[in-house]
Amino acid sequence: MTIRRQWLIMLTLTAILAIVVNTIILSSLINQYFQTYTTGEYNKSLSQIKSFSKMALSQNNMTTQQIEAQLASYLNDPVTRITLYNADGSVIVNVGIDMSNMNNMMSGMMRGREVGTFSQEVDRTELRDSGISIGTVNVTHYSSIGDSLTSVMFRSALIRNSLLSFVIVLALLVMIGLFVSRRLSRDLRGTSFMALNIDLGNQADIPFSKIREVRIIQQSLKELKSRLKLKQMGRKRLIDEMVHQTRTPLTILKTHLEGFQDGVIDVTSEEIKTCEMQIENVSSIISNMSHLLDTEKEVSPLSIEEFDFSHLLRRILAGLKLQFDQKQVALSLMSHEKITVKTDLYKLSQSIYNILTNAYKFTQPGRKVEIFLQTDEKMLSIEIKDTGAGISLEEQKHLFEAYYKGSNAQAVPGEGLGLYVVKQNLEQIGGTIRVESALGQGSNFIIRIPMTL
Structure with a gap:
């Protein structure tokens, strides 16, 4: 096997291994960071929903339409439904997302995965004012933050972009590897040609390689050629001196x-x-x-x-x-x-x-x-x-x-x-x-x- 082919195989395998390891680590770290960020945003929204619901029930100066409109503004992924009850358990407001459209979107993102597997759970919070219960608010969300639409879309985009990056980087490395290996093999062929001509006593001056190891070999061959030439000249000079x-x-x-x-x-x-x-x-x-x-x-x-x-x-x-x-x-x-x-x-x-x-x-x-x-x-x-x-x-x-x-x-x-x-x-x-x-x-x-x- 030629050095050029060995170099290409080694470079390709090294590149694949480096890209795979790098992709796995970066994807894991980015996904973990996104999950943490999404969880924090959900907790922030949940706190705002509780505060608004308590204010709406305690002040009793807002219409149902106003309360519904305000709560609907909190229906951001992963929150799918908000239900507000008064003290006697009657529903005041019930707002939610159309799950059929949501499931269609998510099934499109997660090909091969069943829509029904996206389970949900409810965070139930009793609202009190001066120690007296004034109502309850139920916040329905995906049981796992990672099952939210945003998370699914993020992971899908991350995988797509990682694969695209893998293909681009691999293509670039192969092109660079071909260029470097062609140059390396050219320098080695030139060095071999130089050695052969020195052995035959012919003139063979080639430009020095920019690859340090090959250049050292070429310089050694040139020095050897100079020593041989000096030795021949020395013999000639001795004879000329004698004459x-x-x-x-x-x-x-x-x-x-x-x-x-x-x-x-x-x-x-x-x-x-x-x-x-x-x-x-x-x-x-x-x-x-x-x-x-x-x-x-x-x-x-x-x-x-x-x-x-x-x-x-x-x-x-x-x-x-x-x-x-x-x-x-x-x-x-x-x-x-x-x-x-x-x-x-x-x-x-x-x-x-x-x-x-x-x-x-x-x-x-x-x-x-x-x-x-x-x-x-x-x-x-x-x-x-x-x-x-x-x-x-x-x-x-x-x-x-x-x-x-x-x-x-x-x-x-x-x-x-x-x-x-x-x-x-x-x-x-x-x-x-x-x-x-x-x-x-x-x-x-x-x-x-x-x-x-």
């Missing part, structure tokens, strides 16, 4: 080998060490990425060691110098003091390589790139300043996002991962990076890392 990071050392190796072949570079031990360093970089990149893909982690573990940063920086510049010279861009280290740091050598060197490679791409021939170093008790500051194209303030906000390329970098080869990798690496070793730049005025990247991690 991007291997490009620099491979380019340096290629440049040096061409230099050796053309005789531009002498085969010295220092140049061989530079090439060996690039091979080690490629090996480290492949090893790290292989480990990350196997363990499905987003960052590689740190390898902390103490080393001479000045020496590392000179080796990096030696590897890149030939490229810069070929483009006629001056690459200079402006600080030559010996600096020892304790951190992850690979992540720091890769970050500097990426920034210098970017500076190489965006600095025009005849301009320069300079590196400044500054230390305090705990931090090392590295400033890499170029005189290239510069970066707008708006683009600086997105500069370190993965796959982001600025307006002046669209025609430049690359995936837009270099600065993203820089930031990730520096954050892992407790460092920071910021940029100061303006269009046409070059860029200044400032790195700060702890001297000891």
Whole structure:
């Protein structure tokens, strides 16, 4: 059985039960209140009849017609007859309602019920004046106030209106139930469609349901979809990072080998060490990425060691110098003091390589790139300043996002991962990076890392 059908059955049964219980209780309370009210009105009329009859007999200044007319005014349901006797028992006035018409009306109201079953009784009251009996008044009424015409009509109208209300409310509830169940089933079908498409890897965006429980399921599915997408993007980003990071050392190796072949570079031990360093970089990149893909982690573990940063920086510049010279861009280290740091050598060197490679791409021939170093008790500051194209303030906000390329970098080869990798690496070793730049005025990247991690 579908949820929609179960919902309709449950709603209908609940509505019927609620309406029946409510009708029974309200009808009982209203009928009880009406009976009390009718009884009170009868007692009030009876008291007025007694008072008038006593006055009429004691004053003896009213004609029979006047007395009859006045008593006839008290013939209101449930009173059916009033008879007034004098002291010797003679009838003075006898007024009443035509019972044949009354029975016809009541039989019409109470279908199937015999008219003769409406019994009557008499309230007999002796009238006295100064202790002397002056007459008697008999008030005939229905034996039960509930058998009065008014009571019968009231109960009949109450039952009719209750049934009418029951039908109207039930019809409204069924219509509302159909609307709600259609909406619920639609949202559930949409949720099922969403789950199926997530499983198949298809795009399936549906509006969130206004039903809280269904909306929670949809939000969970959307979050699951986002996590799966992030996981896929993470794998792609790892591969892209590996490709991007291997490009620099491979380019340096290629440049040096061409230099050796053309005789531009002498085969010295220092140049061989530079090439060996690039091979080690490629090996480290492949090893790290292989480990990350196997363990499905987003960052590689740190390898902390103490080393001479000045020496590392000179080796990096030696590897890149030939490229810069070929483009006629001056690459200079402006600080030559010996600096020892304790951190992850690979992540720091890769970050500097990426920034210098970017500076190489965006600095025009005849301009320069300079590196400044500054230390305090705990931090090392590295400033890499170029005189290239510069970066707008708006683009600086997105500069370190993965796959982001600025307006002046669209025609430049690359995936837009270099600065993203820089930031990730520096954050892992407790460092920071910021940029100061303006269009046409070059860029200044400032790195700060702890001297000891």
